[in-house]
Amino acid sequence: MTKFTFNLPDIGEGIAEAEIVEWHVKVGDMIDEDDRLADVMTDKATVEMESPVKGKVLEVAGEAGDVIAIGSMLVVVEVEGELPGDAQEKVEAAPAPAPAPVVEEVKAEIAPLPAPAPTPAPAPTPAPAAISEKVLASPAVRKRAKDLGINLAEVKPAEGGRLRHADLDAFIAYSSGGGFAPSAKPRADEAKKVIGLRRRIAENMAASKRNIPHFSYVEECDVTDLERMRAQLNEGRGERPKLTMMPLLIAAICKTLPDYPMLNARYDDEANVVTRHGAVHLGMAAQTENGLMVPVIRNAESRNLWQLAGEIVRLANAARDGTAKSDELSGSTLTLTSLGPLGGVATTPVINRPEVAIIGPNRIIERPMYVADGAGGERIEKRKLMNISISCDHRVVDGYDAASFIQSVKKLIEAPALILAD
Structure with a gap:
């Protein structure tokens, strides 16, 4: 018998460590070559580790949530026969499975909350009185x-x-007003370890709020004509992807950004350097089962509406099914976040550090408004309205610049033919 030690390989990007997100094997399992061992994550990319050998699992490197160094032991497998290389160790007989080594857990920067006091058991509820069979029901x-x-x-x-x-x-x-208040049974308390993408999100959001002085600005836009134009474009789209509001907003944003270069930027606060980017690599916040991910539309300013629509669908699907590549989840210069129909009246989104701004369109609602009647007067008309929010890093973006930018985007949104004009 031979012990084969599978060390965590270098999975790119010059990283020094990775987090174990999920184990697919445990000590004592028999595995085949190419079986999945574990999922590990660096930055926001999750990588599947597969076994190069067939055998019995003797050791695993800690638990889900532990962070281990590149090149350190991930799994030890007992295999039959000889294996070349330094990773093997001859043994006379199959040893008993060794306990998993204790891996020091990387502590989060935020102090853990104290454990909640045990919840006292509820007093037994008296059984309801018997239901009279004489009642007609x-x-x-x-x-x-x-x-x-x-x-x-x-x-x-x-x-x-x-x-x-x-x-x-x-x-x-x-x-209910006199003491009778039927209620659902209370759920049991549940302690769930924050690991993987959820932990990365928590760390990134905490770092963003801790290091960046945020300010937000909200403006109301009339999107009635924009929605009408979108419907007309969709009628003749043929085999092209259906246009949602997002491609139109992205096109308006990209058309406006050249006049506001301070917003399409990344701030290295350690080097105290702001890089203003020419190309718009637009981050698109997407909700997945594992948490919020931000796939990136590269060179959004050079794509037409249909190309933007196709890329939005492709990247959102890749983020949700876990096939998004590392370079599709990094390098954004500005982020757009939308909750769609759940968008609310106004939002104050958190900046995707090291970017300096994030834009959030909100829910479209219908309201009566005064509009010009063409004869010098006004009439009341039902219009579609949407608020647009922007949060900025006040260290490098002034409030006047953020407000001016949103007002310029508003002009395009309310006169949508200008979005398509050269």
């Missing part, structure tokens, strides 16, 4: 009353002597 009403702990004999029907769901609703509403 359907089986569904009886079941609902039983689930809610209501004695049907205490409920008075509104009409006809037969209890209905509306009578239960009225009883609940009346009784």
Whole structure:
């Protein structure tokens, strides 16, 4: 028998360590060549580690959430026969599985919260009184009353002597003010270790708020004509991807940025250097099952609306299914974040450090507005309105510049033909 030590390989980007996100094997498992061992993460890219040998797992390097150095032991596998190289160790017989080595856990910069005091067990709830069988009610009403702990004999029907769901609703509403308040069973407390992408997000957001003096500015835009133009473009799109609001906003932003170079920038606060970028590498915040990721649309300023729409879909899908490459998740110069229909009235997004600005369109709502009637007067008309938020790094961006930028974007949004004009 031979021990084969699989060390964590250099997975690029000049990194020195990686975090174990998830184990796919445990001590004692029999594995085949190319079986998945673990998922490890650096920056925001997750890499699958596969076994180069077949055998029995003897040791693993710690638990999910531990950070290990490049070149250190990840897994030790017992294999049959001889293996060349320094990674093997001859043994006379198969040794008993060794306990996993203790790996010192990297501590987060934020002090951990104290453990919550144990929750006292709730007092037993007395069983509800038996439901009178003389009460006229359907089986569904009886079941609902039983689930809610209501004695049907205490409920008075509104009409006809037969209890209905509306009578239960009225009883609940009346009784809630007098002490009766049916509630869901409390969930048990759950302690969940913050690891992987979730931990990276927490660290990045904490560093951003700790190091960057944020300020936010919000402006209301009339997007009625923009939405009308979007619908017209989609009618003749053929095989091209469907246009959402995002490509149009990106096009308006890219058309405006040359006049505001201080916003399309990255700030190295250690070297005290601001780099103002010519190309717009637009970060697009995307929610995934594992947390928020920011894939990057390269050279967004050089793409037309249909190309932007296709790239948005491609990158969002890659982020959600875990196939996004490392260079597709880094190097952004400005970020756009949108919650779509959940966008709210206004947002104050957190800057994606080391960028200096982040833009957040909000939900589109319909409201009556006064508009010119063409004869020197005004009339009331239903319009589609949307707020646009921007958060900036006040160390390098002045409030006047941020407000002027958003006002310039607003002019394009409210006269959308200008977005397509050269």
